[in-house]
Amino acid sequence: MNFTPETEKILQDIWARYPQGRKRSAVIPMLMYAQDELGMVTQELVAEVAQRCEVSPLQVEEVVGYYSMLNKQRMGKHHVQVCTNIACLLMGGEELWQHTTKRLGIGHKQVTADGLISLEEVECAGACSWAPCVVDGYEYHHHMTIEKLDQLFDSIQQKVQ
Amino acid sequence: MPNSASIDTYLAHEGYVAFMKSIEMTPEQIIDELKLSNLRGRGGAGFPTGLKWSFIPRANPKPKYVVVNADESEPGTCKDRLLIQNDPHQLIEGCLIAARTIGCKAGYIYIRGEYRYLIDIMDKALAEAYAHGYLGKNIKGSGIDFDLYTHTGAGAYECGEESALLESLEGKRGVPRIRPPFPAVSGLYASPTVLNNVETFATVPAVLRMGGQAYADLGTPKNGGTRMLCVSGHVNRPGVYEVPLGFSMQKMIYEVCGGIRGGKKLKAVIPGGSSSPVLKADECDFPMDYDNYARMKTMAGSGGMMVMDEDTDIVKVALRTMRFYAHESCGWCIPCREGTTWLRKILTRMDEGTGRRADIDLIYELAKNMLGRTFCPLGDAAAMPTIGFVEKFREEFEARLRENVVPVTSPDQLIAIR
Numbered sequence: 001m002n003f004t005p006e007t008e009k010i011l012q013d014i015w016a017r018y019p020q021g022r023k024r025s026a027v028i029p030m031l032m033y034a035q036d037e038l039g040m041v042t043q044e045l046v047a048e049v050a051q052r053c054e055v056s057p058l059q060v061e062e063v064v065g066y067y068s069m070l071n072k073q074r075m076g077k078h079h080v081q082v083c084t085n086i087a088c089l090l091m092g093g094e095e096l097w098q099h100t101t102k103r104l105g106i107g108h109k110q111v112t113a114d115g116l117i118s119l120e121e122v123e124c125a126g127a128c129s130w131a132p133c134v135v136d137g138y139e140y141h142h143h144m145t146i147e148k149l150d151q152l153f154d155s156i157q158q159k160v161q
Numbered sequence: 162m163p164n165s166a167s168i169d170t171y172l173a174h175e176g177y178v179a180f181m182k183s184i185e186m187t188p189e190q191i192i193d194e195l196k197l198s199n200l201r202g203r204g205g206a207g208f209p210t211g212l213k214w215s216f217i218p219r220a221n222p223k224p225k226y227v228v229v230n231a232d233e234s235e236p237g238t239c240k241d242r243l244l245i246q247n248d249p250h251q252l253i254e255g256c257l258i259a260a261r262t263i264g265c266k267a268g269y270i271y272i273r274g275e276y277r278y279l280i281d282i283m284d285k286a287l288a289e290a291y292a293h294g295y296l297g298k299n300i301k302g303s304g305i306d307f308d309l310y311t312h313t314g315a316g317a318y319e320c321g322e323e324s325a326l327l328e329s330l331e332g333k334r335g336v337p338r339i340r341p342p343f344p345a346v347s348g349l350y351a352s353p354t355v356l357n358n359v360e361t362f363a364t365v366p367a368v369l370r371m372g373g374q375a376y377a378d379l380g381t382p383k384n385g386g387t388r389m390l391c392v393s394g395h396v397n398r399p400g401v402y403e404v405p406l407g408f409s410m411q412k413m414i415y416e417v418c419g420g421i422r423g424g425k426k427l428k429a430v431i432p433g434g435s436s437s438p439v440l441k442a443d444e445c446d447f448p449m450d451y452d453n454y455a456r457m458k459t460m461a462g463s464g465g466m467m468v469m470d471e472d473t474d475i476v477k478v479a480l481r482t483m484r485f486y487a488h489e490s491c492g493w494c495i496p497c498r499e500g501t502t503w504l505r506k507i508l509t510r511m512d513e514g515t516g517r518r519a520d521i522d523l524i525y526e527l528a529k530n531m532l533g534r535t536f537c538p539l540g541d542a543a544a545m546p547t548i549g550f551v552e553k554f555r556e557e558f559e560a561r562l563r564e565n566v567v568p569v570t571s572p573d574q575l576i577a578i579r
Contacts, residue, residue: 069316
């Protein structure tokens with residue numbers, strides 16, 4: 001299976017971190033970094049990772065099913081995660097979540113029709129002292145308000161135009 | 162401090178001095194210093210670090226490993242990310258000292274998948290360390306070989322539990338292991354492993370530089386040193402603060418964090434992450450060290466201190482907490498898988514105003530039957546706070562019972578069905 005040179009380098013680098021006979025350890029990191037390029041975990045990727053890490057495809061499937069960041073459905077170009085766990089709940093995270101679903105017309109783990117944005121109501125993102133927190137892909141946004149959320153969505157949608 | 166993550170900044174501020182000192186010490190001396198310091202695990206369990214490291218069978222010919230728990234997923238906790246972001250070399254040095262102590266050649270820093278920007282920062286710091294000869298072969302002529310790598314998680318709170326973390330590091334589902342054997346004897350790849358939280362490892366260089374006794378003296382007897390508190394919620398100045406063990410909670414809320422915002426009154430505090438039982442306002446004045454938290458029937462935990470004002474809906478907080486545990490339960494054992502789900506359903510009913518009187522006692526019964534019966538502490542972490550909420554704020558739960566809620570009399574009233 002072919003990846004971009006950058007991704008291929010990362011995959012090989014990951015593979016080299018683990019001792020001989022322990023390459024199964026590379027499964028999750030490989031899936032995560034390959035998913036960044038592919039946008040989702042495909043059957044082809046499962047087979048590829050299984051082969052590289054010396055495990056069966058089933059052993060890779062088991063892992064994909066367990067971890068919430070590994071997706072078999074394609075998420076949006078911008079996967080927007082809104083935390084509604086305790087600290088963010090106390091600071092208005094629930095209202096932010098309601099606003100996002102209303103504005104975009106989609107729900108948890110759904111994608112807008114143009115494939116641009118997907119939403120996820122997530123568990124604690126680790127930004128409690130700067131709550132409420134919204135994460136766009138891997139980019140953290142702190143002290144979020146409805147205005148800032150709208151600005152974030154505006155800028156995402158304007159970039160396309 | 163500008164450029165604080167760079168190795169040049171670190172070296173200019175006594176960076177790697179403790180490691181160089183540790184080369185001249187025996188493993189026993191290093192462990193003794195740690196025991197003297199009274200440093201306890203800063204991830205949540207608070208197990209004495211010196212004691213943990215002493216369990217490694219150093220004579221065992223199996224390769225040994227250092228594993229850093231940077232999964233940081235306990236609700237309320239946001240401190241390890243600051244350590245990695247602003248002082249990654251401190252963590253590297255802590256791992257080096259551990260490697261020197263137990264005699265190991267490789268280590269992994271398990272970082273939660275969402276913290277990708279921190280993995281990138283750590284990778285950069287590791288490359289700097291290699292370039293400066295602090296990692297790799299024959300480090301600084303000491304004869305010590307040590308390789309250290311980052312390893313990404315992929316979204317699973319349970320992988321912060323040490324044995325589930327090791328399963329995940331081995332490329333499997335994050336399902337915990339039966340203990341004994343403990344990681345010190347059989348950890349990564351069934352080999353002796355030192356596994357500690359980021360903050361714990363990051364403290365080790367300071368302990369060696371200043372000496373264990375000096376570190377211990379910063380805190381209270383049997384609770385040595387300082388720790389990072391992540392204050393969040395309804396205070397004027399939320400943030401992450403490093404305080405000595407034994408610092409007053411009252412002072413923390415009202416002086417350091419500027420009191421409750423909007424001039425409101427304090428209602429409750431969750432002191433150490435979502436797994437710690439809640440404290441009522443009148444219980445929030447005591448010296449914050451492990452022993453005192455335990456005396457207050459809660460725990461120091463991860464230091465995630467969430468402060469709630471008088472307008473907070475406790476039932477909603479209890480429900481959100483339960484939704485979290487039900488979602489994150491790995492599903493392996495019945496009391497946790499079924500217990501968290503059942504508790505979530507009951508709390509949902511209570512929040513929506515359709516709870517029955519029997520539900521309150523049912524919550525107690527379920528939670529008490531989960532305690533100590535689950536395969537790993539996640540079950541306890543779900544049960545104890547739930548008991549705490551219901552015990553201390555029973556009136557709020559009772560007010561939500563179906564018999565006490567205004568009944569629907571008109572079709573214009575909408576009931577949300579989740």
